[in-house]
């Protein structure tokens with residue numbers, strides 16, 4: 001074993017600083033034991049090979065220390081890339097992908113066949129078996145069309161999450177959920193992955209809901225990354241929501257859904273930073289925005 005050889009040579013695997021990090025994490029590890037954490041995966045952490053590996057290692061570590069991680073993902077950039085390759089027109093309306101039947105079909109193929117399969121295989125290789133599922137599996141999500149379906153087409157809103165299937169799988173595996181679903185009539189829909197993560201967290205009464213994104217957190221001034229709001233309350237988020245624009249809006253809306261639905265905290269963190277998940281959960285300072293009830 002590599003580690004044993006190092007030990008024989010008397011090489012210190014950890015410096016005193018590293019030991020400090022472990023000691024800092026210990027009370028959190030104790031507090032989080034047996035608790036469910038829902039993680040919305042996306043952005044840079046999904047596009048960069050090194051970040052993908054670091055993310056898988058973090059999720060596996062959470063499982064090893066006794067937490068119950070549940071991953072929810074979208075696949076926006078990959079879907080756009082494949083649509084471009086197939087010569088399909090890509091359009092958005094207020095942050096939602098305008099989705100005709102062909103768009104939904106391609107989205108589903110990319111989400112399940114590529115993004116989901118890749119993450120499941122990575123988690124398996126990192127040492128914890130994972131199971132991939134979409135909203136259809138075990139009737140996980142029941143969806144209906146969003147209110148502005150005339151503008152966006154087959155974009156679905158989650159009306160109900162059936163947690164039975166998740167609880168069964170999470171006993172032994174890490175569930176990895178792709179944000180697609182069908183309605184009762186069998187029509188397929190795209191679902192915003194932030195919304196899906198918020199609804200899943202609420203249904204599970206998650207201890208933590210963590211959203212990985214490509215910015216340091218919720219910013220007081222959207223153009224100034226030094227204005228990160230480190231900690232806030234769900235009431236403050238609700239009050240600010242009407243004035244929030246872009247992709248941060250569904251994300252903050254999902255934080256509200258999660259907490260109002262019974263999850264304890266929501267966190268928005270910088271997925272561009274390797275191991276951001278561990279830094280947020282297991283260090284005193286944290287690195288992103290923490291939303292409290």
Ligand SMILES: Nc1ncnc2c1ncn2[C@@H]1O[C@H](COP(=O)(O)OP(=O)(O)O)[C@@H](O)[C@H]1O
Pocket residue numbers: 042043194212213214215217218219220221222244245246247248249251
């Ligand atoms: N007040 C704000 N704080 C932070 N980001 C904001 C804010 N207002 C708008 N945004 C935008 O929201 C984006 C995050 O959402 P999005 O692009 O959908 O990322 P993701 O892939 O994580 O869903 C940020 O990159 C930023 O451009």
Ligand SMILES: [Mg+2]
Pocket residue numbers: 194247
């Ligand atoms: Mg988004």
